[in-house]
Amino acid sequence: MKKLLNASFIYMLVGIASGLFYREFVKHYAFPEGQYTQLALAHTHLLTLGFTVLLIVLVIEKVFTISRSPKLFAWFFWLYNAGVVITSATLIWHGSLTVLGKESNAMIAGIAGLGHIALTAGMIVFFIALRRAVVNRDDASLEPVAARA
Numbered sequence: 001m002k003k004l005l006n007a008s009f010i011y012m013l014v015g016i017a018s019g020l021f022y023r024e025f026v027k028h029y030a031f032p033e034g035q036y037t038q039l040a041l042a043h044t045h046l047l048t049l050g051f052t053v054l055l056i057v058l059v060i061e062k063v064f065t066i067s068r069s070p071k072l073f074a075w076f077f078w079l080y081n082a083g084v085v086i087t088s089a090t091l092i093w094h095g096s097l098t099v100l101g102k103e104s105n106a107m108i109a110g111i112a113g114l115g116h117i118a119l120t121a122g123m124i125v126f127f128i129a130l131r132r133a134v135v136n137r138d139d140a141s142l143e144p145v146a147a148r149a
Helices: 002-028 039-064 070-100 106-141
Strands: none
Touching: 002 039, 002 070, 039 070, 039 106, 070 106
């Protein structure tokens, strides 16, 4: 649980810092206000996918102890976090190029796609671990009260 709490806290700090970076970077380069750049999305991705989702997972861990499947939990944790980091990094990379007036390329989109794939794989593994925890909890609750004592 401490790992989830620490990761969530780090995403909160990095998410806030990315919002500050976005604001100051576009101001420094006099990027037209209201013009679209993916740089602004990094802030919300980090805060939502990193900070908020991992806090929700922390609550789910507290209730269902999904880490009882340590291999599944480890796969979820590392796949999901790799996906958040890769996706957010490509948003910052692509958005910075846009602000600087430079051309982006398909490689950035491909790397972002890999980040999204890792996020998806992590969430699938999370739901497999969650399902196991819920089913095991439901099975335990079906035992007679005398057997649980």
